[in-house]
């Protein structure tokens with residue numbers, strides 16, 4: 001902004017504050033609810049200010065879970081979610097890097113055919129191919145396993161395209177210089193392409209981690225063993241299977257916990273993330 | 283140290299032939315410059331020597347080895363690219379050391395070579411910087427450093443100075459010439475810059491449409507261009523090329539405008555044909571001249587004062603062929619003037635109109 005009239009500054013701030021309030025209010029409610037006991041949560045009006053049960057609830061949710069919903073400790077579900085999200089993010093990045101590398105730098109029969117096949121998978125997210133995929137995973141005996149939770153989600157056309165774009169910006173002379181220097185294909189990939197894609201990898205990691213963490217339908221379908229539940233589907237489970245009263249304070253605590261890792265990932269990788277999306281320093 | 287031999291080298295992309303048979307012997311320690319218009323195949327030829335482009339037909343040897351099937355890294359060459367092609371995420375030091383590291387050369391040996399190259403190229407203080415923090419000239423030097431540390435048998439340059447500004451280009455041109463002399467490494471240098479072409483190399487190859495039109499020392503190429511193309515390409519402003527008829531005895535030519543010029547040395551048997559008559563603008567004088575010099579009169583049209591020289595554009599006769607003369611110093615004249623020009627008999631060139639080859 002070039003103008004510095006105070007009224008505009010005030011207005012701008014007001015708008016921003018309003019926006020933040022709208023976004024933050026549900027989170028505040030969640031936090032407040034997570035800090036009261038079960039009894040208080042059944043009384044109207046619902047509390048607007050935090051109570052004193054926060055750490056009690058935290059302890060209970062983390063290590064005991066909700067008895068009515070199978071009593072799975074949230075800590076364990078979070079661990080499951082973490083493993084799955086990491087496997088999906090890493091797997092997607094590794095596979096996409098390699099397939100983009102193959103498509104950009106190698107001449108092989110039906111190269112464009114493969115390219116378009118990858119492109120077509122854009123139209124086939126898990127939700128569309130869920131029954132056949134389930135069958136395949138079941139036949140491979142991967143139900144109730146980390147492999148079953150992550151592998152069907154790993155192939156990624158979007159990431160492949162992104163890396164293809166990144167690789168296409170690397171000048172041909174760079175490859176030729178590396179060839180004169182005696183670098184073979186994998187050496188070139190490892191020493192030159194990877195470092196040049198560093199920020200893009202970081203940006204993609206953030207997006208994919210959150211994608212993996214937020215998976216709901218697929219884990220719901222293929223996990224029957226409570227020890228493999230992920231936290232996002234766990235929350236839903238708590239709501240549904242509550243036999244007695246719904247234990248809102250624990251559910252809210254779980255929600256709060258479930259929001260945490262994505263926030264941590266975004267905050268720690270924020271700088272790289274922004275760089276990866278904007279910078280073109282090649 | 284090595285000589286480069288090209289034997290019937292051809293290159294086609296699909297049906298299009300880009301290099302149409304090149305035979306060459308580049309001597310050990312020689313500096314050869316390839317010059318030619320855009321798209322004539324200079325880069326392609328160089329990249330075939332480097333091994334970055336497959337050879338369709340023929341044979342290339344470096345030293346005593348036929349290298350057709352060898353990878354670039356196995357050919358004992360180093361290449362400097364037009365856009366430098368430095369690795370942006372590596373420091374200057376790492377850029378230079380990368381190839382040596384891959385060759386598994388011991389660390390202290392790498393260090394010695396890089397330090398030495400940095401010293402020659404005055405890059406010592408920049409060794410830790412990434413390329414993006416260097417100026418164009420410094421990047422160019424790093425690219426050269428990367429070539430030097432390999433201690434190759436052959437240097438290949440593809441228009442290495444074309445991204446630099448004019449002043450830096452002059453400086454780097456001198457540095458490259460000196461470096462090549464000091465190191466004595468066989469070098470092939472591609473350019474389309476007239477000055478680089480004339481000054482850098484021991485020999486100059488003029489390439490046109492995938493064919494080597496002439497290979498010789500720069501002075502040979504300038505004084506005795508083998509074809510009309512070479513005559514028009516080398517030299518700035520270009521040589522005046524006029525249509526003319528050579529009489530039956532080969533003793534005189536008649537220019538299209540009607541002017542008749544008798545030749546100092548009759549061409550005898552080659553007489554009686556259409557020819558292209560050539561004279562360089564700088565060889566036309568408006569003063570001096572003796573009984574033996576040839577004379578033309580020019581109707582002045584445009585005058586360009588360059589300070590050191592004056593370019594006079596005009597026509598022969600009222601509406602005859604156009605001609606340029608480059609006269610020394612600043613001249614007072616105006617469009618419409620008629621200028622009497624003379625030229626030494628030995629400064630004229632005659633080419634067969636059909637074949638484009640030099641006569642006499």
Ligand SMILES: Nc1ncnc2c1ncn2[C@@H]1O[C@H](COP(=O)(O)OP(=O)(O)OP(=O)(O)O)[C@@H](O)[C@H]1O
Nearest residue numbers: 295298300318319320321322323324325326327474
């Ligand atoms: N990969 C390719 N496929 C098809 N034709 C090509 C290819 N590379 C080059 N050519 C053609 O070969 C010819 C020679 O190209 P080259 O790059 O050697 O020209 P050059 O003399 O280096 O020109 P410049 O001075 O512009 O760099 C050009 O006509 C070009 O169109």
Ligand SMILES: [Mg+2]
Nearest residue numbers: 324325326440
């Ligand atoms: Mg070129």
